[in-house]
Structures are given as structure tokens and as C-alpha cells.
Amino acid sequence: MNAHSSELAVATPAGGPGAHPGTHPGAGDGADEELRAELRAVARDLLATAAGKDGGDDAQVDWALLAEAGWLGLEVPDGLDGAGVTVAETAVVCEELGRAAARAPYLGTTVLGAGALLALETTDGRDELLRALATGAPRLAVALPTGDAPLGAAGVPGTVPFRLAGSGAAARLTGRAEFVPDAAEAETLLLLALDEGGEPVVVRAVPGQPGLEVTATPVLDVSRSVGAVAAVGAPVEAGSVWRFRGDGRAGGRLLLARGALAVACDSLGAAEAMLAATVGYASVRHQFGRPIGSFQAVKHGCADMLVSVSVGRGLVTEATRALAAASSAHAAGGAGGIEEAAVIAVEVAVSRAKSYMCAAAVDVAGKAMQLHGGIGYTWESGVHRYLKRAALSRALFGSPAAHRARLARRLDADAAGRAR
Amino acid sequence: MNAHSSELAVATPAGGPGAHPGTHPGAGDGADEELRAELRAVARDLLATAAGKDGGDDAQVDWALLAEAGWLGLEVPDGLDGAGVTVAETAVVCEELGRAAARAPYLGTTVLGAGALLALETTDGRDELLRALATGAPRLAVALPTGDAPLGAAGVPGTVPFRLAGSGAAARLTGRAEFVPDAAEAETLLLLALDEGGEPVVVRAVPGQPGLEVTATPVLDVSRSVGAVAAVGAPVEAGSVWRFRGDGRAGGRLLLARGALAVACDSLGAAEAMLAATVGYASVRHQFGRPIGSFQAVKHGCADMLVSVSVGRGLVTEATRALAAASSAHAAGGAGGIEEAAVIAVEVAVSRAKSYMCAAAVDVAGKAMQLHGGIGYTWESGVHRYLKRAALSRALFGSPAAHRARLARRLDADAAGRAR
């Protein structure tokens, strides 16, 4: 099955990004949609099997399997042995990982790792890493600010977690990032830092190198791995300071948007899984001589879950399109980078998707627990795994309130623009 | 019936305020509770008849009837021909007026008018007015700030609507108050003003006097009357500037609390009426071959209404007790006035009751409209009257958000006190 699924997943689509300039990538294009549907079907199948395999609590997905399936290098260009597709396909995998509540270092290695590398200026080191990534070696983690801070009015640069002092062989790195996805398992770290000129750059580092400490942070959501990365005057290896294409701030902002979108996709998948499980349970569980799903209290509760999942899916789709369009533009723009308006469009769409979907997923998982009755409260039912996963996703890369605060500033600015 | 009800209502209770020092007036005292139950029964009866009498939209209650029933002078002391009971009895009338969505100038004349006069130092003019009030002449209105402003961190004095310049015969009044309850019908106005020393005082004025303008403000809630009172250098008649007993600020704050509590009581009555109407309708209206109240969607909706009405009733009762206790203390304290802690206790209890009950009443009336189906949306059903009345009550004397903001400042201050 793995060989088969791999084949399906990495088949280059008829129209990759850039093939239809001016269209919304991910929108309405028949060939793209077909590809994603196949990818989704394969992923769902594979994850259901993989997550069920060891019967453990954490539903760990085999690392080699992810590489074989071709999911690690989805966005890596053809020329670097990747599938050369867009973030829309990555989003499908994120959603399916959420649906299975699967444990896999996909967020660190692919969503953020590949995402960061793809946004950088081409260098041998960066290309080498991208090429390796598609085959599953090494695992990556990207140390970004993962809380609310970068969404504040001050914007990204003030909250970049690391600082570079000196340059060349004398360069030293200091800073700290918490709740970094997949940090503890990563073999290579990419650290978002400000260089001496205040420009965001990415610094490659290796766990265990002098001055650098990586610590796992155990969390209630055992299906995820997060950790803290701390550097205290850590020497930086030659050729390990990489620059974004174009404006580093824009690159950093898009990278944060990727993280937020990825957890929104995860929450969408998780919420859909909880809705499906609840509908299934309510159809078979009988009390008072009838299936509980025939009672309006349960039926209408499920209806509400469907409504919010439908709305969330729309928002996640829009955000994915916006990010895919901006990423294509970023890739196509070369050194010129990307326009501010495009970055804002991504941030608006992502803030909507993240704030709505990640809050909705907690509500849906909670409702699922309620409508499952006592069974839903058992460890065995697994509902708690989704509730905890949704809770982590809600907090990671900006709380709903922080994203809404950013949206509100935009609404105010837009209104001021209209009034002028 | 009027004579009978009047007799019941003004019967002096076994234990008026002050009779049980140290107890919560309005709480658990058998005689008091019996009196209030009788008052409530009579009021409900009388208002149902009065409001139904003219069949008009505004359910105007005959002014003479209110006087005859003895409701106008409830809190006026025995010695001044009143019933000498507490604000707990006034609260019962307010609740029943809300239940009937009746139009009556009770808020202006009795709740605020008598309330303001009772908080003042004894003067002949004040006593004369109180004595007249119990018999229904003249109608009063009290011009207070009716919006959110006085709940702000700055507190009351900064938001007192009128200013006195000069004193004695040279005294001139300037200022403006909006949405003043029953202003347009009032024959005597009591204006909250700051004197030249910055102390809150009450100024008596008469509509139509030079420099003073009273304008009715038509509102969607036709069961209420509000108006604007504006003064521009209006000469003040001799003996018309009255001082609060004790600290004027405390007197002003308690007066605002009375207003807020009165509309909370009104909202409680309105919400109970809407719940009762909905339960009644759902029990008789059939669709799909069964009473709609047998469907869980309707049944559980009604259950939620009951829960919030029950919670609101508890909060309104607590606030009434707190205000009754503080008012007794204020009355008993003579010139010494009242302790800051007691005023704060009133404000906390009133802010809770006002913010919860007035928001809940809008929700309950809205739910009533929904569960009545198309009928609920007709003018004839009268549900809209309650919705509009609840909306006005919610905004009058401070929005729920403004009251909660005041509560939050208190929570923060209390926590700071604990930490010390």
C-alpha cells in the first residue's frame, strides 16, 4: 500500500503553481482538485492504518512511511526531488493528520521546515537540505515565536526569538523559543533570528552544539511533540546564516502564517472526525428505547457541529488559497520578494481561519464528549485526545483573541482608508 | 378593587427598616415577605386589568390608580403620609410593571423622585414634596446621567449632568441630561447638579421656567416615556438647592444604583412574563400532530429561559437587599451619611443584577419571539413590546458591559488587597 500511495501522492499535477498565473491556486481548478482528493483518500487510509497499528496512546506514525508516501517533499521543487506542488496539498496532509489525531513530526519538518527553506535565498546548504528533506532525513524543527506576541501591534520583528551578534566566524546566537513543534526529535534546527542589522534571517543549528539546548516540553496532548530551544552565545557554523528572498519581515510573517494555517487545518480534520464519530455513536446508541440521535437535543447538537465545521472549512480553504497565491508570488518574485498587500491578505485570511476553526474544534470536541455521554469521558473512547489536541492547536501560533485583535486593527485601518 | 388593593398595599408592615438592625432587610423575614407577596398579588391583578383596559398599544396605567393603590408613597415615612416601607416593596412594583409591560410614570416619580428626596437633608420644601408625592401630585422626574458614563473609572462627580454657578438668588444652572425617565410628563424636576464647591446637590426646577427646556424623546419602546432636560443659565428659585445627607457623592451613587436596580426589576418581571407566555403557547400550539412544547428544541429552550430567570431573580433579590440595607443605614445615619464599604456593596450587587438580568431579559424575550413562531413576530402578540422594553432597560442606567467593567475593577482591587 505504501508504494501505491507514494505513487499517487507525488504524481506531479497537471498544473502546479505558476501554471495558471492570476488564478487562485487551490481554487476551482479541476486537475488540482482531483489530485488533492486522491491525496486525501490515500492519506486517510494510510493514517487510519498507521495510527491503529501500535495501539498506543500516541498514534505515532512511522517516519519512514511519511517519507515513502512522498508527503515530506510535497512543496519541494521537482528539481530538488520534491513533488513541486503547493501548500494546498500540504494542507490536505495536515487536515488528515488532525482527523487521525496522529503523532508525526510533520509540522516541524515539512510545514515549517520546508516552508522556511523555500522562502530563503538559494544557497548550496539550503538546496541540499531541501533535497534531503524529501527523503526524510534529517528531521527539522523551526524555532519561531509560537504564542500571541507576534500578532501584537508591534508586528513580527520585535518578537523574533533569537539575536545574532557578530558575523562570520565570530557570529554568536542568543535567545529562546518555547513550544517549538517537533523540536526534541529534530536533527537540524532552523532558528528565526534578527541579524545585527535587525533583519530577520534563518540560522541553521544542530541540537547539542555548544551553547544550544533543546528540551522536550511534555504536554497533555500526547499526540504532539513540542520543546524549548535556548541559545546562549552559541557559536554559529560558517554558512549557516540564511537570508529570506526579498524582505525578511515578509518572509517571517508568511512563515508564521504557515504555522497558524497548519494548525487550523489540523483542527478542521479533528473537528470533522469528532462530528463523524458523534453521528456514528448517536445512530447506534439506544436509550429510552430509541437511538439517541433521534432526540432533538442530540440531533440539533450535531447540526450545530456541521454548521461550524462547514463555515470553518470555507475559511480554511480561503486561507489556503491566499497563502498558496502569496507563496507562488514569493517564489516567482525572486529577490524582489512579495508585495505588502499580498502579505496582509494572507494574514487576514489566516487569522480568520485560525481564530474560527481552532476555537470551533475545541467546541466540537467538547460537544462530542457531551453527546457520547459517559463513554465519551473514558480514556478508551479517544475523544479526550481530540479535545486536548484541539486545545493545543487553539493556543499554538496565536490564540483566537490575538488573531481577532489583529483583524480588528485591520478593520479600523480599512475604515479609515474608506473615510479618506 | 382599587380601595381594597390600596388598603393592602399601604398596610404598614410589622417590621419596617430599622426594626431588625443587623438583618438583611428583605431577607428571610416572614412578615416582610408576606407583605410583599400580598403587594405582588394585588399589583399583578391591578396591572393586568389596567393594562388591558384601553386596549391601546402603550398599556397606560391610570395615574390616579397608582396613587390610590398607595404605590407612590411606599417608601415615604409614616410621618409624611407614606407607607414607610423599603425599596424591597418598590422593587415588587417595578417587577410587576415590567411583567405587564405597563406604561406608568413610576420610575420618575417614585423610584427616583421619592428616592432622591429621601436621601436629602430635611427641609420644608423637601418634606412638602414628599407628602404630596404619596397622593400623586405632582409628577416628578429626576435628571441623572442615564448612560454608561457614571460607571466609568472616574466615578460619579465627573458625570453629574448639571452645574450650578453663583449662589442664593444669583444661582444659575447649566447642563443637559438625556433619556430622563418620565421627564416630559413631570410637573416638578429634580436635577442632579454640582455646586460651586463640586459637591453633588439636587436642584428643584419646573418645566417651562426660563432657561430650562424639556423635550420628549420618542422611543421604540412605546410603554416608556423619556425625555431630554436642558438648562442654559437657568435662574434657580430660592430654597430650591437641596443637599444630600452626608456625602453627596455617596447620595448620588445610591440614586444611580436605585435607577439601575429598578430597571433590573422591570426586566425580571418582563422576562418572567415572556417565559410564562411561551410555556403557555407551547403547551397549546400544535404542529406535526403534537404540542410544540413536547419537542426538545422548544422544551429545552424554555428550560434555559427558566434557568436564567432563576439566576436573575437571585441576583435582583440580593441587590434589593443590599440597597435596602444601605438606604436604611443612610436614613438612620442622619448627617453622618453612609460608609464607603456599604456603597460599594450596593454597587457590586446592583451591577451584577443589572448586567445579568437586563441582558437576560433581551435574550428571553428574543427566545420567546422565536418559540412563538410567526405569531410572535406579529404586533398583536405583544412579544415585540417586551423585546423593545427589555432593550431600553438594558441600555438605561448603564449597559451590561459598563457594569461589568466596574465589577472587574473591583475584582482587581480586591485581589490587590488580598495580595497585600
Added chain:
Amino acid sequence: MSVPRGDLAELRATVRGWCRAHVPADWRRAQTGVGGDEFVAFQQAWFQELRRAGYAVPHWPAEWGGGMSAAEQMVLYQELAAADAPRLVLAFVSIHHAAATLLTAGTDEQRRRHLPGILDGEIWVQGFSEPEAGSDLASLRTTARRDRRAGGDVFVVNGQKLWASGAAHADWCLLLARSDPAAPKRRGISYLLMDMRSPGLDVRPIRNALGDSHFCEIFLNDVEIPAENLVGPENAGWQVAQATLSAERGMTMLELAERLGNVGLRSLVDTCRRPDVTGRRPIDDTLVADRLAGFDTEIAGLRALCRDLVERHDAGTVGPADASVVKVYYSELLQRMTGFGAEIAGLGALAELAKPASSGWESGRWLLDFIGSWEWTIPGGTNEIQRTIIGERGLGLPREP
């Protein structure tokens, strides 16, 4: 969506230009508080204005004066909403339900008789609901007795209809009546076209919660309707109604979503940017800002839902509860938004006594809008009924026993 995107951009520019030239300046102020006649005159004039541009019935087949693709209609409605054009309120039933009924189930003769009339401004009303048949529409009791003896072939109709919006101004009525009392309740109903000038008809306006009277009762006392006005087979009226009720293919919801997202959200933001008596702007309060951002987000979600609904209709993949999902979400979002507007506007909202006629459901007179929002959560199957539809038809949950 087969229209190339380039053409859509051109259409968008054209409509935008047309709106600049034709949307009456300051119509909101002028239409605030107007009476019924003035409202009707304004609506009719605006309808003809749109008709001249080819924008009145874009969803009709080209042969009857329409011919826009779904993608083109989306652009049209987006631009009309963005320009805050007046809404077509009076013609709603005519151009949607009546036209859909005629196009789907009518005879050629019926179409030729009525579609041009609609374009010329004939107003239709829907005569479905009855006092005892609200959410449970199929239990309607108005009778239609076929009588072939009386100098012709007619249905003699008796009964009472309720919630007939616009009946006071209507020329024709889409009437559901029970023609076979013995049949199961969904099998004995016929669908008739009734001339509102027929003898035996009595229309009485019902005052609603806002004080308006667009809803009416229609009393039917031996009203004779020629048998040629039967739509579809006798006793198959329920099926005709079901097939045509959703014939607007999601486009009216899309238009409403666009209205909410344009003038609706803009007015709400403006309300929150206006300094209060203390000089503070509500939007600077994070509590208010958070709600505004929430509405912005929900509207984006609603628009996505509506576009998706239209596209599914177009692709033939629409699900049996998709429209219910949109209706529940739109109506409750409208209620939350207008309710919030009423809260922010505070006491001032109470003093706004009239809203502009021909405006949408979010006129910026927030308390009136809030009360009006129940006109969305109740009619056309209450939201309670919609949730049951979503649960049973959308999710396959078991029916009540």
C-alpha cells in the same frame, strides 16, 4: 463556472460603472419612513432600471430576458452589494418563486402569459402558510374543490392564508390548496395561480413587530380559479412546491451575504468608530474590537458557504441540507450582528424609529434591524425545523419515532 475569468473581470467593471451612474444618490435617507405607495413606486422604478441594464432577472433563461451564468450572477450581486444599491424587495416572489415555478412546472401558455408580465412589473405573492400550518406546512387546510359544472372547469377555493408578504400590492398569488381531502397530506395538494382581483378574496394586512404591514392574511371565500391555472398535475402541488422552492439555487442567499459583508459590516464598524459622549471610540475597547473581528470572520465564512452553495447547485452536487445550513447560519449571524449593533448604539438605538425602505436587513438602525432579524429565524421553516433537516437529511441521523 465555465466563464473565463477575464470576462468576469470585464463584467465586474461594467456593473461597477453602471452602479456609479444609476444607483440613486442618498436613496437611504430619502426612503426612510416612506409610506406603502412611495415604496412601491420606488421599487417598480428601480426594477425597470435594472431591467434596462439586463440586471433584473439575470438568472432567467436568455430567451426570457436573463441568461447570466452563475459566476456572472455572483459578480453582479457582489457589485450591487458593494455599491449599496437598493434591494429588489417587492419583486422577490415574482422573479424567483413565481418564475421558477413557471419555468420548471408551468405550461408554455402559462409562461407566455406571466413571465413578460413579471418583467413589466406584475407582483406575485406566496399563498402557502396558514394559521394552523406554519412549520408543518403540509397540514394546510384551504380547500380547492374542482367544479366542472359551473359554466367551465374551475377550482373553488375556501380557506385562509397567512404570512403572505406583499399581498396588499400583489397581482397574482402562488396558491397551495387541498384538492383531495382523502389522500395522505402530501398527496392531496394542488398548486394554483390565483388572480388577486378574483371575487371572494379579502386581503388584510397584519402589523408585524416593527409596525410594518407587509405580511397579510388572505381570506378565500368561494374564489374560483380556472383549471388552466393549475401548475403540474392535480394533487401534485406539494411536489411542485418542493421542486421550485430551492430554484433560486443559492443566489439570493449569496446576495444577502454580500449585503451583510458590505454595507452591514461597514455600518457596524462605523458605529463602533464613532466617539461616544466621553470621546472614546468603542472600537478601541478590545471587547468591541474582538466582536467586530468575529463578525468579519463569520461573514467571510458565510460568503464562502454561499459561494459553495451556488457552485454546488451549478455542478449538480448540492446536498439535501446545504440550504438549511446557510439559512441557519445567515439568520443567526444577522441576529447576533444586529443585536450587537443595538447594544453598542445603546440608548440612541431606541430613538431610531424608522429605517429606510428598500434597504437590506442591516440598515444600521440596529434595534429595528435586530427585531427584524426574527423574520429570518422564523419563516420558511423555523431554525428549529432547519436543524432537524440538517440532522436528518444532512447527517443521516434517525428520525423521531
Added chain:
Amino acid sequence: MSVPRGDLAELRATVRGWCRAHVPADWRRAQTGVGGDEFVAFQQAWFQELRRAGYAVPHWPAEWGGGMSAAEQMVLYQELAAADAPRLVLAFVSIHHAAATLLTAGTDEQRRRHLPGILDGEIWVQGFSEPEAGSDLASLRTTARRDRRAGGDVFVVNGQKLWASGAAHADWCLLLARSDPAAPKRRGISYLLMDMRSPGLDVRPIRNALGDSHFCEIFLNDVEIPAENLVGPENAGWQVAQATLSAERGMTMLELAERLGNVGLRSLVDTCRRPDVTGRRPIDDTLVADRLAGFDTEIAGLRALCRDLVERHDAGTVGPADASVVKVYYSELLQRMTGFGAEIAGLGALAELAKPASSGWESGRWLLDFIGSWEWTIPGGTNEIQRTIIGERGLGLPREP
């Protein structure tokens, strides 16, 4: 409430002083993450501490070691909550359900046998729910066959019980079992006292959403219970259970409300006053402040509801749905509050892996508390069931057909 207020003030001072002297310092930290044995030991020690003060079973009759009036109990629980004393968790069923059953429906012999045992620390468990009988408790299937031949008069019990909280530590079980399979479902159930050391019993812990295992399954395989352990008449067990389930007369809800209003609200306010990484205190954000004030208000409302419930019990005027109103409100307020705490605590909440044993439902480990809150919205009749009870018994709405 017949106790003079002066005496209550004195009691309040006494309890306050006692708490200062006896509530273990820093017990929360010490009890965080402890194992089952340590938890049991701590609970038993605290129970005996309270017993020595006369505070363990204040609601029992004086002759059995209690004797406080409702007003006095209110003061006691208010002060224990204010002092953040550990809660009696393990003894809950013993001192409430078991005692109420024995006092209301037990024989003198049963009372003499068990009430002193409870005071000495005997632990009881409730054996009501079954896999197929959750909300629909009356459909339980565990059988109790009376057998007078086997060397004595016994009930032979077979079946399976679920959600038996604390069964792993229990000495005795309150068991409902079907003794007449032919009777209507509420008429064929008997109420038995079962020794947990009986042969044929198998207790298996069930891991819950928090990873704890206080809930257990109990498998019953030909377990023999002497007929003298029958409570009330044979086949009248349902009635006994109904009569004793609410015998705590609102006092446990009052205690929970006091806990929520003391340590619960205080911890939430503290969480919101702690500066975040940027140095801002969440409470300075009006969005947060508004929610806190809302919780403060709701808690005040809950406390009023609970006091009212206790007073109605005392006055004999309690309504048939009053307890359901309190349960729905408390449980959902708890869920909202803990959910909000989890949101404010953000990523940090995920890293709190254990909460103090013997604490309340609002330990300040907000995400764990949030998940634990379903232990209030589900058991004892889900909140959906409670709303039906409120609608039907509280408001008199018609039952489902």
C-alpha cells in the same frame, strides 16, 4: 432557618479559627500528582480531623454525630471553602447517599451496623449505572434472584455495573438490581447493600479522560447478598433510590458553589493578573475583564440559587426541578469558567500535567479542570436529560408522545 443570627456569627468565627489551625499548610502542592494510596490516606486523615471537630457529617441527626441546622451547615461550608480546606471526596457516597439511604429507608439494625462504620472511615460506592443503562437508568439489567434454599435467604446477583466511582477503595456498595424481570421497569428493582469483599465480585478501574481511574466497572458473577441487606421493600428499589438521591438537600451543591466562588474565582483572577511575556496583565484587557466580571456575577447567581435550594428543602417547598436547575447551571458555569481559564493560560495550560488530589473542580490547572468539567455535565443524568426534567416537571410542558 431557626438559628438566631448571633449564634451563626459565633459559629462562623469558630469554624474560621478551626480552619486556620487545622487546614494543612500547602496541601495543594503536596497532593499534586500523588498516587491512589496516598490520596486515600490523606482523605481518611482529613475525614477524622473533621470528625473530631464535629464537621464531618453535620447534616446527620445529632444522635449519629451530626445535628447542624441547614443555616449552620451553610456557614460551615462557606468557611471551609473560604479557607480552601481539602474536599471530602472519598467519603462522599458514604456520608451522603449511603447515610441518606440508611436514615430514610434502612432498618434500625442496618443503621446501627453501618453509620458508625462510616464515621470510622468505611467507604461506599454507588452501583447504579450499567453499560446499557446510563441516562435511562431504569432500564438496568443486573439481576437479583432471591434464593431461600441455599442455606439461607439470599439474593444471587449477576450483571455489570459502570461508573462506580471509588469502587477500587470501597467497602460497601449501594446496589440496584432487577429482582422481578416480569414487572414494569421501575417496579421490579430492589435496593441492596453489598459487601465489596463478597466472592464473585470483580472490580476493574476505567481510565477517564484525565488519565485517572476513579471510575470502575464492577462485574457480578453469582454474588450472594443476604436478604437482610435489602433496603425498603423488595421490588421497591427504584422508589428508595429516588427518595434518597436528593437527600443531601442541596447542601453539596452549595458547597461546590462556595468552592467555585472562593478558590475558583480567586485563581482565575490571579491567572488574569499575572503579566504575560510582554508584561501585560490579561485583566487590563477589557475583553478579559468583561469575562471575569461575568463569572463573578454568575457565581453570585449560583450561590443565590444554592442558598435558595437549601432554604426550600428546609421549608419543604422544594420544586421537582429545582435541583436540575442548579445542576445545569453549576456544571455549565464550571465548564465555561475552566474553559476560559484554559484559554487565558494558553500554551502554558497544556504543560500542566497533574492537578492536586483532594481539590475541587477548579484547581487552577485549567485545561485539566476544563476536561474534568464533563464529569459534571454528563453523569447523574446528562444536562440534556436535566433540561427535559426542567421543561416537564419544572414548567409543566407536555412529555414526548
